[in-house]
Amino acid sequence: MADFLEAEANDGVRMTWNLWPGSNTEAAKCVIPMAVSYQPLHSSPHLLVLPYGPLRCKSCRSLLNPYCRVDFVAKIWSCPFCFQRNYFPESYSAISETNLPAELHPQCTTVEYAPSDTSVSPPVFLFLVDTCVIEEELGFLKWALTQAIDLLPAHALVGLITFGTLIHVHELGFSEVSKSYVFRGSKDVTKEEIIDSLGLVDGVHKGVRPIGVIAGVHDGVSAKNISRFLVPAAECEFSFNSVLDELQGDPWPVQADKRATRCTGAALKAAAGLLGACVPGSGGRILTFVGGPCTEGLGMVVAKDLSEPLRSHKDVDKGAASYYYQAINFYETLSKQLVTQGHVLDLFACSLDQVGVAEIKVAIERTGGIIVLAESFGHPVFKESITRVFEAGECGLGLSFNGIFEVNCSSDLKVQGIIGPCASLNKKGLCSSDTVIGQGNTTAWKLSGLDKSTTLSLFFEVVTRELPDAVFPTIQQFYFQFVTYYQHEGENMRMRSSTITRRWVPDVQNIEELISGFDQETSAVIMARLVSLKMETEEGFDATRWLDRALISLCTRFGNYRKNDPSSYSLATNLSIFPQFMFNLRRSQFVQVFNNSPDETAYYRMMLNRESISNSVVMIQPSLISYSFSSPPEPALLDVAAIAADRILLLDTFFTIVIFHGMTIVQWRNEGYQNQPEHQVFAQLLQAPQNDAVALMKERFPVSRLVVCDQHSSQARFLLAKLNPSVTHKSDYGVVHGGDIIFTDDVSFEVFMEHLQKLAAQS
Structure with a gap:
């Protein structure tokens, strides 16, 4: 996985499976979809910005990239997508094995083209x-x-x-x-x-429609009239x-x-x-x-009368939300x-x-x-x-405008669609699938607005023919190319190209090889985005049951166990944390809408669909850091057992950052020990989580909400709601070391895993 994560740093790409089975049947058995997460404007330290335009294949229109085969004598390059042979133009006449253009260097899988003659209107x-x-x-x-x-x-x-x-x-x-x-x-x-009404058309320009897409040329609107309402x-x-x-x-x-x-x-x-x-x-x-x-006219969501409450999830489910669908x-x-x-x-x-x-x-x-x-x-x-x-x-978001995103892939693959901040352009090509997920039936999407954190989730279908093992060595690799054409914040049009390759697994019985390419973080995020989409689009969809069935199927196929012996069950390292992600996803605000308004749920899902994999993982399974006198700050299990009287905990859920003080810490703080010279270590202990919280908030957009609370206070609920309830009011053993209990009927992660192992191992 280290090599694949290094590729993410260069290209902004992560995949659920980094090694793919060679047939649609075997891909379906993998349970987790063949999906790719891509950040079009990913900040890479090695990104090259080239001051000229791209070179395209004359057949499939893909761009010149490091995976093209080059004949330096005949000055010909072969496209890895359609195998078309193309001649280099005169400007590439000096090309040789020791004089490669930037886009052919092995490390330049992502490049950006910024020709100097593409100035555009200001944003x-x-x-x-x-x-x-x-x-x-x-x-x-x-x-x-x-x-x-x-x-x-x-x-x-x-x-x-x-x-x-x-x-x-x-x-x-x-x-x-x-x-x-x-x-x-x-x-x-x-x-x-x-x-x-605004008098944008005067007598001189009325009805004039010059050719081109320049600000103010349509509908006969003159630049003079535009400048009355839109001013530098x-x-x-x-x-x-x-x-x-x-x-x-x-x-x-x-x-x-x-x-x-x-x-x-x-x-x-x-x-x-x-x-x-x-x-x-x-x-x-x-x-x-x-x-x-x-409350008035178009887009009305509620009547003016306060006696009529705003719609809830229950109202929407029952069809009792009067203005919702309109x-x-x-x-x-x-x-x-x-x-x-x-x-x-x-x-x-x-x-x-x-x-x-x-x-x-x-x-x-x-x-x-x-x-x-x-x-x-x-x-x-x-x-x-x-x-x-x-x-x-x-520090800024790096707002960019007016983008178009295109996908090209090997002939053995078809794109089913995208979940994320985009709109389909209905450009159906050879690599578009009839199965639609999200914005599908196309190979091109409109990105009216995009920034550094914009992330797209692409779903693919394997359509490889059933081939004998002897044929596979000639087609071991498959390829993707993602092309983003957009208006850069620096007031010019740019084109970014990312070309990615991965390997087929020819032996479908070699499960260990498939597992070695499994990315459990990306898979958890893709499943979260997929289940959120299904909850919004499929009537009567049971999200928890769907997730449970998928997890049981995955663990049955890829686990190590003796049939009907749950105690023998184990998972490979690349799969070991995935059940924990699913446990927390089942309890998250993306699946459990109770206690959240429709507005909050819509907000959480929008942020999940557009953020990077690392940020989305934190939304699903928050991180917890423990601060104490006995050790430096260290990660703690997301469990109620992490609470202790002499600890400070820092919980990061992406949307909220919680600083939680144990009761002993609270008493010392209220006594003012942190203000005494002989207790400077205590003052530093109090300040450390504050500094870390500020550092986290600087990286976030929107900026996270900061909650500072004490054990047994009302705001401690922000922490307790996210912890595994290993100790509840029904537990046989009491609270130890100044810890806490959670009043809930939810099952703990231990009980969840016991049931999972039993169901996965049964014949």
Whole structure:
């Protein structure tokens, strides 16, 4: 596995199985799908950026790569995907075994092409601001937006729309006085109405449609009229801040038993229409800041009357959510419009109640948008996350735009689809499968927005013919090539190519060889993404039973045991932790939706689908670190037995970081020992988990929520909910060493493994 993990550092690729069986029948017996996790903008220290365009195969259009066979005398290269022989162009005439172009070097499996003649229009950031919030919240939001405008690149175009009962499109190019155009929130505002009402088409340009995809050329919209609403950040800072200074909460009165009239859906439709009229085909983002649910017009999720609660999971399952499916249909239509235009929907939802994330999810995910969920616009999670969005360099997200992702693979494979932040372009090719998982039936996908952490999960079908062993030595390898064409944050178009190879396992009886290529972390994440998709798309799907059956089948096929003897059961090292991952996945927020709102569940699943394997593993099985006087900080088992009176525990669940103090530590801290010179070691012990938590939070987006709690306090539930309940109120033995118990009827991991071994070993 070390070689495969090294490949991840270079290419951003991890696979469930790094050695694949040679037939579809044998692949099905592996239980875990043949899947690949890929980060299109993975940060590699060895990445080469080439100042010229790629060389393509004339047959399958794949790019020149290190696995091509080269005839240096005849100046011919052979494509590993279709075996087509291609002549090198004149620019490669000096090629030789000692003078290789960069893309043929063995270590350059991932390269990026950045021709100098591909300049594009500057990116657009359209801010969409909810004014139906209390004055204090609006103050926090205005401060955050002021900080954001300072961090934007000077050339980036900026627009502003505010909404509540009405929609206000602000004319930032008119700096003399604040000027805005008003639309009714209860009305469906089309792109044509936006063009007409804002006066984007004048008599000279009306009906003119020049050729090309340049900002403002469609629908006869002139650059002069565009500059009234979308202004470079360097020029509009004064007018933008002036509008914010004068911005007040929605003036329409709200009765005590009513919700505020908030037209989120209509405002999003107006924002999409404005970008579609002004900058079609150019990179743009709609950054939406929402403080409550939509109660008016398009995308409505709840009525204004407070006596009607927001939908729960039970309401959705029973079909009792009045506005749920209607709202989802609206956002699906909106997502298609945004994908066609190449624009992104980002959501910053800050409220103690739900805001409709479950309904908006489809538009955010298909456009590759980002989401931040917090309790308030003044909460550190929001304030630090919004800064990370716009920061440049290593600290920032590295926002990129308008991408297209393409897959090419060996003829023995077909791609079934992708789970992740993308939308199908319905480009069905020779390597697209009839079996669809996620966004399928295509070999190309739209990535309207992508960043450094964007991860795609690709599912493949093995269609290799049943071949005799004697034939396999000639076709031992199979290949993938992932090509991402995108608008770089540096204002030019780039193309990144990653070419990956793996090996077939010719002997289907050689289970040990298959196991040697098994990646249990990637497999756990792929199963989590797959079960989340099935829970959303398959009616009456029993997630726990599906996971249990898959785990039993896997352990039956790949375990070492004597039939009907559970005590003899064991798993190879590459499989040993996988049952533990499945145990924690069964108990996680991705499968157990009880005690979570539909908004929270949608948020968790969106983050699971777009984050890297290492981050996703932490979401499934949190990490736990123990701090004590007796030893340096060390990993601890995710078990209630890890709690001790003289320990501090640091739990990392990705979404939340918990610092938990044992009772003895709490007493010493309350006595103030950490402030006395002779007890500096204790002060250092208290500070160590704080420092580690800050370091973890700096790597995260959205920034994790920090919870500092003491043993037996109410917030200790954040830790206890994630621990294996090896000691409960029903246990025969008591608590030792100042530990704790968990009040639950859930089975412990030990009992889970006993049942698994029994079922896997039975004949």
